[in-house]
Amino acid sequence: MLTKREIVLGVTGGIAAYKAAEVCRELIRRGAEVQVVMTPNATRFVTPLTFQALSSRPVVTDMFAPWQEPGIGHIQLADRAELVLVAPATANLIGKIASGLADDMLTTLIMATKAPVLLAPAMNVNMYENMIVRENLKKLLRRGYLLVEPAVGELACGWEGKGRLAEIEDIIEEVEHALSPKDFLGKRVMVTAGPTREPIDPVRYLTNYSSGKMGYAVARVARRRGADTVLISGPTALRPPTGVRFMPVASARDMFKAALKEAEWADIIIKASAVADYRPLKPVTSKIKKSKGQEKLTLELTENPDILFEIGRRKGERILVGFAAETSDLVKNARTKLKEKNLDLIVANDVTQPGAGFGYDTNIALIVDQEGKAHRWPQMRKVDVAEKIFDRIQSLLEKKKKQVAKKG
Known part of the structure; x- marks a missing residue:
């Protein structure tokens, strides 16, 4: 289903950024064409070279770097994308999108794209439960953004709770779901x-x-x-x-x-x-014991x-x-x-x-x-x-x- 599908993978500045490399690898394995866009803070956690090696494409990190193709960079990416996946999506990134801010390559192309945008949040449990973050997510969901709920478990900060980046399998499944035809809607x-x-x-x-x-x-x-x-x-x-x-x-x-x-x-x-x-006609309520000399058992x-x-x-x-x-x-x-x-x-x-x-x-x-x-x-x-x-x-x-x- 993902063969030759154009996906922009947005990577933001959280500790779960290292897991985005596995997300990229799995998308590529399933045949997708992946263009990675990293925020400046994301490059502090994982180098662009990692994603370039996985995707076989230059990684976009700078809004003002010379674009390699004709046209305006963020518009070209926005138009080409069939899906924008942000994994991990930090509270900062979610807040920017909800407020209509576009101050880097990733947020700018999200504002410009007509493609579905799928967010995979990852953050501290208290940040995820913060009312501002919750309201921002509700606002984005009302406007048609898609969400992969974070997982529950031990977080990098030492806390336990909801905030881990969703399992890779679950993220990929939501990508597949977003890009599948909905010809059985209502069935x-x-x-x-x-x-x-x-x-x-x-x-x-x-x-x-x-x-x-x-x-x-x-x-x-x-x-x-x-x-x-x-x-x-x-x-x-x-x-x-x-x-x-x-x-x-x-x-x-x-x-x-x-x-x-x-x-x-x-x-x-x-x-x-x-x-x-x-099925056995009469299941017994206690374990059937092996009897000495008994070579056969009939059910x-x-x-x-x-x-x-x-x-x-x-x-x-x-x-x-x-x-x-x-x-x-x-x-x-x-x-x-x-x-x-x-x-x-x-x-x-x-x-x-x-x-x-x-x-x-x-x-x-x-x-x-x-x-x-x-x-x-x-x-x-x-x-x-x-x-x-x-x-x-x-x-x-x-x-x-x-x-x-x-x-x-």
């Missing part, structure tokens, strides 16, 4: 993700290898593209995506109850979870409710997307599941392929529509697979809209 998306756990006794359970990465990527992209999003997740090691309503569950029956309830609210349902088909299993089938039965005008993790006959099995569960689309992958199975950050998938047509995608990041899924859903929505218009 409500429900996503399920992760495995379920079916208890055997208090220390053991049945589960599967699902990491939840695909479902979390789907929820993240739904939010980026403007949808009001809920993520129902089985147990995973992943952080809940920013800006998404998060509902943790454990067992298949827990997910069944939550999914059916939220499905009533949703316009679009994407079931990416790997739900256990069976009697009973079937779990079929979440996707039940939602498909009740789906009405909703769009329903399922997933199929297979080991053979990929297209055949995907088509069968699509028909049996009353799906609009199904995404299938062969989990035996390197780069496509559980736990990977990538996937090798194909998507099948209601006509049975299968389209294969090459190996790509799971977040990119999620983008393609929403592109297909958008096409379905447009098709339905045209059908309604014809009937009208």
Whole structure:
């Protein structure tokens, strides 16, 4: 999503300026074109040479230095930028922008740009809680500026509290969100993700290898593209995506109850979870002990409710997307599941392929529509697979809209 996007990274004079180097590096890694602009005080913490080496561009620090291109420097940068990210944003910088002051290169180009401006504050907790700073931030938010809330924790000054620069991952996610098309604005998306756990006794359970990465990527992209999003997740090691309503569950029956309830609210349902088909019929309340001479242990299993089938039965005008993790006959099995569960689309992958199975950050998938047509995608990041899924859903929505218009 950030490939070839023009981003101005503003760095101001706070101790968190050293973290801006990692922000710059991650933006570059994701394909963005980054122009760093530093305030004079920022250069006291980190040298411009650091950012020049990371961005492969000269760093702008002086309002009055000769400009290397035709035109006026701050106007050229302001016009070229697709997003201005200020990380860290000090109380001083926030106050200047809120007051309309433009006395250095960074504040001047912020005044001149039509691009979104995303602020990532970092300061002492008492400064962040100061009423003047709070009022300045509220004023900027009312005027359309974007904000990445600072994190809570130990601060460089020795205090504990809210004021740390947000995690790099969270800053980049807000950049992605700001630059994504909002073609699902007003839509409500429900996503399920992760495995379920079916208890055997208090220390053991049945589960599967699902990491939840695909479902979390789907929820993240739904939010980026403007949808009001809920993520129902089985147990995973992943952080809940920013800006998404998060509902943790454990067992298949827990997910069944939550999914059916939220499905009533949703316009679009994407079931990416790997739900256990069976559970122990009679979980025991104390640990099953190993007996001497006992070589075998038999567990009697009973079937779990079929979440996707039940939602498909009740789906009405909703769009329903399922997933199929297979080991053979990929297209055949995907088509069968699509028909049996009353799906609009199904995404299938062969989990035996390197780069496509559980736990990977990538996937090798194909998507099948209601006509049975299968389209294969090459190996790509799971977040990119999620983008393609929403592109297909958008096409379905447009098709339905045209059908309604014809009937009208």
